[in-house]
Amino acid sequence: MQGKDLLQLAEQFGNPIYVYDAEKIQSQYNRLTKAFSKVDKLRINYAMKALSNVAILQLLREMGSGLDTVSIQEVLLGLHAGYEPEKIFFTPNGVSLEEIEEVAAMGVQINIDNLSILEQFGTKFPNVPVCIRINPHVMAGGNANISVGHIDSKFGISVHQLPHLVRIVENTKMNIVGIHMHTGSDILDIEVFLYAAEILFDVAKNFKNLEFLDFGSGFKVPYKKDDIETDIEELGKKLSKRFNSFCAEYGKELTLIFEPGKFLVSEAGFFLAKVNVVKQTTSTVFAGIDSGFNHLIRPMFYGSQHHIENISHPKGKERFYSVVGYICETDTFANNRKIAEIKEGDILCFRNAGAYCFSMSSNYNSRYKPAEVLWINGEGHLIRAHETFEDLLRNQIPLPIPAASI
Template identity: 30%
Template sequence: MSHFSYLDGALHVESLPLDALARQFGTPLYVYSQAALADNFSAYADACRLAGRGDDQALVCYSVKSNSNLAVLNLLGKLGSGFDIVSGGELLRVIAAGGDPRKVIFSGVGKGRDEMRLALTHDILCFNVESIPELHRLNEVAGELGRRARISLRVNPDVDANTHPYISTGLKDNKFGVAYDDALACYRTAATLPHIDVVGIDCHIGSQLLDDAPLLEALDKVIELIDRLADEGIVLRHLDIGGGIGITYNDEQPVAVGDYLARVFARVDAWRSQRHAGAPIKVMFEPGRSIVGNAGVLLTEVQYLKHGESKNFAIVDAAMNDLMRPAMYEAWHGVQAVQQRPGATAVYDVVGPVCESGDWLARGRALNLEPGDLLALMSAGAYGMTMASNYNTRGRAAEVMVDGDRVHLIRRREVPADLFALESLIA
């Protein structure tokens, strides 16, 4: 996290000290680095350009579910990003942020009719269809609107991503996609439907992948299927290999984005030169975590230090409702003191005030703490705020974006009245 570093013992984001942001905006507080976001997106865009891919030959579609703040989406849209969405609400977020619907792909296993109508009305780039029943529903909805829906099938290649079971999506036991052995028949069906335009193929096997070997294995299987489709006269215009590249939370060493994309383009070029010379196919990616994960931290203040017989607890004002990943996945987030203090450390579990034993943010961390100290939970930019809840009637955190020596409030803190504003008493 190169844009978060210590200066004179104080942790900074770009040019600003984090303790000053905590005083100005309170805690818990999500803090994002605009430079980190831009650099992480540029790793994808630059790799596409280095491979000679213009906008008509490659598209990076940021995965909105990883962090859907309007300011984040607006910044990425200005940098040229498309968007991967999984709900109608996410489409409306993209539009509100100034994103181009013609650069939106709609994934997800449970698209409703209203969501399909909304997406068709805005003429999105493509639906990633995940089942035959969904395909028939989309054909019906498009027919009712007098439109044709551009689709790709999300094909499940049964490739083990070697990641946490909850974020593995490419095995035959997962709920996502069309089984590889059924894909050819599904494409044949799609090609016969009057309101469907078959344009591509999609594959996404999971997230937080440190090695690109499973992704390249999935790519080989997708290429094989594209050839079989072409033999039947079903010619695809784009190949979407999904996202999934991981980030460093602790000591992981994920594959470099540029190296991975170079290998993808090399395989695609070799395949095209062997069988499809002169037949262009657009390559698309759906990154999320690798763009925003290490661009954000969650600031929290120590409320109490509780020393037990077998454990010490640092009770902070952030909780599982603010950052669900540790409770949900037993995920690791680095914990750094915002102000470094010399002296002896003790081992603490960092826990929140929510009334659940599962409300923990970090376990077994060596820290030198006093009540009132600020801690930064690192690598919290992805699946932090988007998974936050109001459990225990706790308002969700504020969010700020730092650009050099400037800070922008991009979401105000919720207050209790916000939480029950949509509720009514029975007369």
């Protein structure tokens, strides 16, 4: 997409606004499938927690993707978007046995990550196909908040608990059809990922009726010029060869599954916001925009860096700015960032705004959530309207008696 296209969409639909480029999502999906083209049975399950708009789910469904879900509400959204139950994986953490049972009754593939729930579920439903999530105790993610395969992680069944796990399966006669791992996001070193994969292969040898192995995802995408990213092509070459040889050893052709979220949608997303005020203090020039961490929390939450452009005047002389929001506490998108000269009324564009941006938005300070637009075939299509005051009041119930009588 070009800056002029984004400016047109901001004018057409208002701001702040999220824009998603369908062509970029398609190219990322194709890149991943091409990297693993040597594997006969490959399945991509989009991790919809990254961006759960129904239109995006429908777009990925048309590409052939399945879904990775983490809540019963995500499962329901997937079904609403037209996915068949067997194309949906349910990989929750810390949910009740009742929620797992309810999802399993829908025909969705469940993935269980703790011994207690595994034993309870297997005792009640020994014939229901179950996947097991293993914690390989490998720190592959690039951020402590999003690395989930280390020894202190709440996710997965420890690989060191394998004897207990096998005993539960044998006692309950459970139908184990898959083994899963997810080491975390922003994977830089594919050798660490391959090391974790070997642990998964070793665990898989203990189960004789597997249908698939799920390697999670967490592939890093570039956030700035010359930024490093996961070498998908090299990973595809090495892991495909090893996976095929494991299938030969196992005596059965298994399906290789990935569950990418950020990799598919991050670079496809753009967040547009208008500059309300340019404020100079004794040491800083602030560009205050009509948004805040209620719309894009990742810089404050993770310390993530989103490239910011002034698309109203992209050729202007560059100056240093701190870009801040309108939330009534520290609300900073970028500190001391070099951006083309900013004037009040300019539109700033935040790159890599497709993953974990709108999906983590809120109504903090009673602000409205922004609209979402899908750019497809050279046109913008509104896929979520701007919220209104009526949306803030929805589901709120006024006091049944006059406040003065309390």
